[in-house]
Amino acid sequence: MSNYAWVCFSCRTAVRRSPVAKDVRCPECASQCECIGYKTLVPARTKIRDWRMLSEAFYRSRRNYVFGQQKRRVRRIHDLEQEIARLEAMPLNDGRTLAAKRLRKELEELRAQQQAGSDSQRRSALLAAQRGR
Numbered sequence: 001m002s003n004y005a006w007v008c009f010s011c012r013t014a015v016r017r018s019p020v021a022k023d024v025r026c027p028e029c030a031s032q033c034e035c036i037g038y039k040t041l042v043p044a045r046t047k048i049r050d051w052r053m054l055s056e057a058f059y060r061s062r063r064n065y066v067f068g069q070q071k072r073r074v075r076r077i078h079d080l081e082q083e084i085a086r087l088e089a090m091p092l093n094d095g096r097t098l099a100a101k102r103l104r105k106e107l108e109e110l111r112a113q114q115q116a117g118s119d120s121q122r123r124s125a126l127l128a129a130q131r132g133r
């Protein structure tokens, strides 16, 4: 697997690591680096404006990704609730009971993810506020 660029936006440094590398640290400030892929050009350190634009684009696309993920999850939760209600409104049989049980399990997992997601969202909002973003 080819190496990807991992950057520290504060120090304007980049290191190359595998895209699945864990805990990639900035060689200067030791804070966590962000992976910007292999296609994005890393600006020269002196190009402050380019770094700012790169950072804005990076966080914008991450926010959009997370937002899209939440939207898909909310839609699926809604569909599951409707399907469960539809199954439960019909006369009971083994097949429907089993199907409703499976759907309820998926629903619980999605709701747990949604809860975890909003917790981590609060954390990153707090972090972004501290960084003055």
Ligand SMILES: [Zn+2]
Pocket: 008, 009, 010, 011, 012, 013, 026, 027, 028, 029, 030, 031
């Ligand atoms: Zn750094």
